[in-house]
Amino acid sequence: MIMDRIACVIVARAHWLAAFGLVLALLLAGGLGRLSLDNSQRAFFPQGDEIIERTDWLAERMGNGKDAMILIYVPAEADVLSPFSLSQLRTVADEARALPYVIDTSSFFDAQKLAVVPESGSARDRLVALPFLQGADLFSDAGLAALKRDLVAAPTVLGRSLGRDFKSAAITLQVELDNPGEDDGLTRRERIDALKTAVDRLEAVVVEAEPGARVMLVGSGLFEHVSTEVLKYDVRRLFPMFGAFFVLTLLACYRSILFAAGSAVLIGLVVAATAGTMAWAGVSLSTVSVSGLLLVGTLAVADIIHIANGYFLNRSAPSNAAALEAAIRAYFLPVLATSLTTALGAAAMFMTPARPIAILAAVILVGVGLALLLTLMLLPAMLLACPRQDLPIHDRIVAGILRASRAARARRAWSLGVTGVVTIAAIFGIAQLVVNDDLAGWFDESTEFRQGMDLLDTQYLSLRTITLAVQVKDADRDALLNANDRIDPGYFGDLQRRLSAGTEGDWLSVVTAQQSWRVRLAERSEPNGFRPDPAMLSPDLGKPSSSVLADSGLLTQLEPGVADWSVSYFDATDPTTFGLLEQATRIEDLATAQGDAARAPSLQGVPYAFARTSAANFVGISIGSLGAMALVTLSMLLVFRSLGLALIAIIPNILPLLITYGAWGAVSGQLNMAAVGVFSIAYGIVVDDTIHLIIAYRNRRRAGLNHAEAIDKAIVSSGSAVLVTTVLLSCGFLLLSLSDFNLTAQKAGMTGCAIITALAFDLLVLPILLQWSGKRTQRMGGNGGEAQFQ
Structure with missing residues (x-):
């Protein structure tokens, strides 16, 4: 058979493949030196977007730079119009003119107000424009109250001069970041960093005189700076956490330091090679697409664990080489099929007009391919050096899964009834979902950017104007x-x-x-x-x-x-x-x-253009998800060679996604650009366990076992691998949900929950469906269940 020949070649040439694979991975990873980041807000809009072009045109006609930012002063005593706070605000307004790349400022110190002035020698009054502070009494309650009335009545479009609750004041900055008067050789991001650093120094001066006061630089122009800072923080924090958890889990399950450490290195090579490949191709990554690298690392886990599980648990093989050949022969097709379904699920995101989301899809596709290739090239040589031994933890895992599965099959009506009730409840949750891409809402509430944008939204102007x-x-x-x-x-x-x-x-x-x-x-x-x-x-x-x-x-x-x-x-x-x-x-x-x-x-307006992009993203990915679902089902049909099994496989994978979306609808009720794509990504991933279990079940049925025995043997052969991969995958995604970038966090959290829910369906509901299908085939005259697979 072809699987026998493939297994023999891989094992016989294991060390040559490992050497070639290592060289390939290092060459691809060499592209990391060319890696660039593009976290600009404009990257989410299609090239030549007519709304953005009209927005920029209008800004130019109004004499406004497109990089308008707001400097907000929040006094410690929560009364911005007290004499001391006004003096502090004057200092901030004066210093704002000297900030890097600031070409103009405006505040109520510079603005005018309309006043009623009696005509000289006439009983009539006339309207004149006066500076706000002219004639203002700043040392009496009545004078401050009059100033408040004038400030509230004044129209200021880029930002009110005074917060609605009178607890903060704003200075509008016109910033030139793209073409400064003197070219300092810095990039736009580096100029934003310099501006932010100068504001931090200004805040330190203010705080020295007024402990507890704040000076915040606010505006959508900071999106690039904040996204990059969040990315750096996530890489430093989340990647090591996942690496440590991964190594400790493998060490506990397989009791091999070489396998645990080697697998971590293998995953690191897959991630580095994926990023390097994108860099060699000249593609700039973003905070959104870099999150795909951790996703790629978690996906590589599945390929490694299934082959390794078949190797370590094969106690009857006379040698390591024989055990490895048997593992590759048994799992090559399922691993290939699961890689294909994951790639098809990610491909749905190419239907988005938002370039960072499309690049995320490309990262996943490249990563899935490299994960499969490098696993088959590097893993065999590593496993041959790892001794096999008794692993009682797997026996306990399988025994627990078997008990749960048999209990569900024994109470079939109760199990299916609970499934139906949960699914119906999920539908009500899904009905609560709305698409809401809020730029400020893409960041966690703990970030200064989110706090500043929320303050701007509630106290100055709407972010959806x-x-x-x-x-x-x-x-x-x-x-x-x-x-x-x-x-x-x-x-x-x-x-x-x-x-x-x-x-x-x-x-x-x-x-x-x-x-x-x-x-x-x-x-x-x-x-x-x-x-x-x-x-x-x-x-x-x-x-x-x-x-x-x-x-x-x-x-x-x-x-x-x-x-x-x-x-x-x-x-x-x-x-x-x-x-x-x-x-x-x-x-x-x-x-x-x-x-x-x-x-x-x-x-x-940018909010209008953003809404159009968000809607096009939702429609495009929704259509792409339906197409991906159809292609994944077709792939399972080709793998199973049974329409019945392919249709059965849909149920334990589509229902967990519906439940996940329903739960998210009840908890949050809002979907952002990335969360919309969870359906296609998660569907491509969660079918992996189903494919492994159904292929194992089908092979046992062909060997002549009855339905119950075939299901039990499938769980014995694949159950522990399915559980370990689910734990690692879900924990990897749930770790990513700790990101301060909600566009990444929501997607990862929903996907992690979908993977856990899908495992429960695969182990508890799928066996019931397989048993029901097999008995139905027998009643219709099937040959011991064999006919349904031909």
Whole structure:
């Protein structure tokens, strides 16, 4: 047979294969010197994304750099408008101008406010723009209260000057990281590191005078810096933890220092060769795709353990070579099949528009192939040097698994009933899931980046804000340039009323800002906050100066001969991916209604582009997952050569995934980009145990055993290997779930739980299905069960 010839060749040439495999692994690992990281936020968007291009264009027209960041000062006494805190804030604002790569700053020290000033020699009043602090009494409660009212009523788009709870204040920074005035030879990431280091020094100065105070650099532009720092932390912490756990587990199970240490080296070579191969190919990795390297290391475990288990537990073979030949002959096909199914599951992620997710898929595919190749080349020589001995722990493992499996088969109705109830409950959990890719939510709450972004979201501006730009016509320009310098709210008022009535969320626009100021200046009520209530709109709106509107980001900067734009900002009530897209579609429809298309309205913003990418990722990976599931089932059909067994194999693998998603729906309710791909990745992995057990069962049936005996023998031959690989795989993934990068942590945690759940189904439910299928075949006239395999 072909398996006999393959086994003989591998064992006979074991040392030559090991030498060649070691050279190959080292050559591939040599590419690590070329390895580069790309953790930029823009890497998640498709090349030439029209929304991103429009966003950058609008930022340029408004005079804003695309690298706008926020410096937030949080006083220790939680009152930013106390005289001492104001002096500290002034120090921070002054020092902010000297930070590296900062080309402009703005805070309420620099901003203006509208004030009512009596006309000289007249009973009439007029509106004038004054510095915020001009005339402000900072040493009385009444003066500070007046300053608070002015700050709340002022429109600031890139960030409020003052937190909503008055416990922090913000300085907006315009940072130039890509083309600084003086080229210092540093990369963008290195410049961000330099900026962050300078802010840390500034915080140390502030804390020296005010222990307990904080100065935080906040903004999506820090994504690259934080992602890289989290990656470094994970590599230093999680990789050694998995290595130590792996070696100790193998040492406890097989009592061979050579095998435990050698296997750890083998896995290290697989991981290094995978990373090196990607580097040789010129592919930049990211925090997302580097997590795939640990995944590759855990997947290599399965190949090693199954072959090693067959070798160590073969006590009847006359020699190590004979035991190794028998192990390779028995497990070569299952290991090949499981590698194929894992690769097919990962391939579904190529359907994503997010490049880091696609690179993760490539890392897994390359790693799975190298894990199989290097295992077959390096493992045989290592095993031949490892003595076989009695391993009573495996006998105890098998005895426990057998008892559990027989108990489940003896109470078949109860076992299947529990399975049905859990599955139905999982469906309710799945119904609670929503897709929600929140940039800040990709990081753990313990990280400073997450804390800063949460503070920005709750106290300053929504992280899901999208913008609507509407062209200002010649008539509007004429009105803006006349002596009154006022914009006619007629068209904009009608548009705002339609938008407010047709959307669920808060608007900040020329119209809502005018209303907010009118209320403030008339002193008829307390100011209603940064996002005025759309219900307060009325036809007789106040008319602030166009220069103030432009400075606040509600109009583009006026340039002769260049089209100008009015800019509105929208925060959706439902910030989930599809909820945001639904609102965006509604806004576009409303903005182009009643002949408004002539004003070329356009919707843009990084959150909008991000939502589109997230939705395309969900749809693409969902379709890819269905395709991967079909291909994995086809692969099992070819391996089993039985449609019945292939269909049976789906049940103990699809149900654990449904249960995992259901549990996640009950616990979290949200899926991010990586968690969406868990289905295809986990399905490709969890079928491994099923394949090993069914092949062992099929071989025993062909040898003439009845159903119960064949199931028991399959568990005896593969049960301990299946349990050990599940423990190592699941623990590897669960360790990865400790990452501070939630995009990695959620994916790994869900996959680890799916692997554990799938093992329970393979050992408790799969035998029931096999027994039921075999008895049904016999009743239909099958030849002792043999016919079903032909």
